[in-house]
Amino acid sequence: MEMFYWLVFGGLAAVVGTLELSKSNQDRVNTSSAFNAFKNNYLVVYSLMMAGDWLQGPYVYYLYTTYGFGKGDIGQLFIAGFGSSMLFGTIVGSLADKHGRKRASITYCITYILSCITKHSPQYKVLMVGRILGGIATSLLFSAFESWLVAEHNKRGFDQQWLSLTFSKAIFLGNGLVAILAGLFGNVLVDSLNLGPVAPFDAASIFLAIGMTIILSTWTENYGDPSENKDLLTQFKGAATAIASDEKIAVLGAIQSLFEGSMYTFVFLWTPALSPNDEEIPHGFIFATFMLSSMLGSSLASRLMARPNLKVEGYMQLVFTISSAALCIPVITSFLVPASKTKGGGISFSGCIQLLGFCAFEACVGVFWPSIMKMRSQYIPEEARSTIMNFFRIPLNIFVCVVLYNVDAFPISFMFGMCSAFLFVASILQRRLMVLAETQKPKPQEWAIHKETEMEAAPLTD
Numbered sequence: 001m002e003m004f005y006w007l008v009f010g011g012l013a014a015v016v017g018t019l020e021l022s023k024s025n026q027d028r029v030n031t032s033s034a035f036n037a038f039k040n041n042y043l044v045v046y047s048l049m050m051a052g053d054w055l056q057g058p059y060v061y062y063l064y065t066t067y068g069f070g071k072g073d074i075g076q077l078f079i080a081g082f083g084s085s086m087l088f089g090t091i092v093g094s095l096a097d098k099h100g101r102k103r104a105s106i107t108y109c110i111t112y113i114l115s116c117i118t119k120h121s122p123q124y125k126v127l128m129v130g131r132i133l134g135g136i137a138t139s140l141l142f143s144a145f146e147s148w149l150v151a152e153h154n155k156r157g158f159d160q161q162w163l164s165l166t167f168s169k170a171i172f173l174g175n176g177l178v179a180i181l182a183g184l185f186g187n188v189l190v191d192s193l194n195l196g197p198v199a200p201f202d203a204a205s206i207f208l209a210i211g212m213t214i215i216l217s218t219w220t221e222n223y224g225d226p227s228e229n230k231d232l233l234t235q236f237k238g239a240a241t242a243i244a245s246d247e248k249i250a251v252l253g254a255i256q257s258l259f260e261g262s263m264y265t266f267v268f269l270w271t272p273a274l275s276p277n278d279e280e281i282p283h284g285f286i287f288a289t290f291m292l293s294s295m296l297g298s299s300l301a302s303r304l305m306a307r308p309n310l311k312v313e314g315y316m317q318l319v320f321t322i323s324s325a326a327l328c329i330p331v332i333t334s335f336l337v338p339a340s341k342t343k344g345g346g347i348s349f350s351g352c353i354q355l356l357g358f359c360a361f362e363a364c365v366g367v368f369w370p371s372i373m374k375m376r377s378q379y380i381p382e383e384a385r386s387t388i389m390n391f392f393r394i395p396l397n398i399f400v401c402v403v404l405y406n407v408d409a410f411p412i413s414f415m416f417g418m419c420s421a422f423l424f425v426a427s428i429l430q431r432r433l434m435v436l437a438e439t440q441k442p443k444p445q446e447w448a449i450h451k452e453t454e455m456e457a458a459p460l461t462d
Helices: 003-021 033-054 057-066 071-099 101-118 124-141 144-155 161-192 199-218 232-245 247-274 283-305 312-327 329-336 349-379 382-405 412-439
Strands: none
Touching: 003 283, 003 349, 033 101, 033 144, 033 161, 033 199, 057 071, 057 161, 057 199, 057 247, 057 283, 071 101, 071 124, 071 144, 071 247, 071 382, 101 124, 101 144, 101 199, 124 144, 144 161, 144 349, 161 199, 161 283, 161 349, 232 247, 232 382, 247 283, 247 312, 247 349, 247 382, 247 412, 283 312, 283 349, 312 329, 312 349, 312 412, 329 349, 329 412, 382 412
8 A cells, every 4th residue: 555545544543542531630520320321322323333334435435336337327326325315214204203313223233224225236227226225324423313412411411511421421432432433444445355245235134233232222212293193194294394594403404414415425426536547446444534624623623512601603713714715625635736647556546636626625524523512402493403403404415416317427626616615605605604692592492393282381491
């Protein structure tokens, strides 16, 4: 493996290690033993769920190419995943609120395992079914687990500040350490043991099954609104009303859609961007490097969120600006660095520069996840949390589907430029959210959806 990859990986590892070892008491939060047991249980489950997801990430595009599909066909398969997440996302979110977040988490495990099984078939229709199942699972992953955590945390009466600790730890482990190990493990399975690109999907199924067993045996059920038996349409309308009536929720949803839309587009684009002439690149190792960058970002986020006087709405403006600049690098290199026409070989000079920029973007992703979780816990009403969170995913999935549908019509540099522009817009909207947060105190308890007594109830303090 080229020395360049090891230098980048080693440098990032040194920075992350330094950040973690240099934490002061100001960066730490004193908690109770009961909370620690609850937090550790959730972290184990979340890490297993993310292991099942991250093992697949580096090899989805590569697996499809080994089956003989081109960029256009692969784009259609990705569209199926994002499209199903868009179509079924709000429905499964409402079902999670109504029938229980624990059941929704178990459904995620079963659905994703079935999706992994389909990867054994080279048939396009079977792979399409797998992508649809994967899209449904993704909607559950990014709504049901967080909704269960917030509701259970509040039900047990834990300090609200401790929720930020769980968020940052979950991202540091699940989106950082576990992702790194998953990338390296996948690299061993595919490259070292020569088990083929489908092996990581089999390993993912095993981790998902283990996590499901823990959920079944240790988690209790909680619901979005147990006092009323609302149908899906009522929940959908209630979520839409909450978004339309509170600018903070609408702005937060737009920010999330812009950032995640760019992030998921990046997931598709990084492989062809680093190997435009079929250069031989270590997919698993590069993915592990990206996740180490994300781990660095989550470590930084935990420091920032531990300071009560530092508002998440403030520092996220800088994060979005940096992420915009990072994804603009492929645009810059397309003009300044001559394109190589040699097929195969190692990564090009342009690819090295882009890889460094992608690492900077992934560091921003690491800061984004716990920070957006914190803001959602502040602004989104508990009664329809899963429904509203999946509402946010509708525009981002439309955006990604449009991009992937036209993936052959525009050069990759144009796609990255568009993502960069959207991230810059997100930074502007983040500024707007900070202004709203300073002028209007967040009171999620007041947002009872479609309750006749809402106007009569006295406002509750934070």
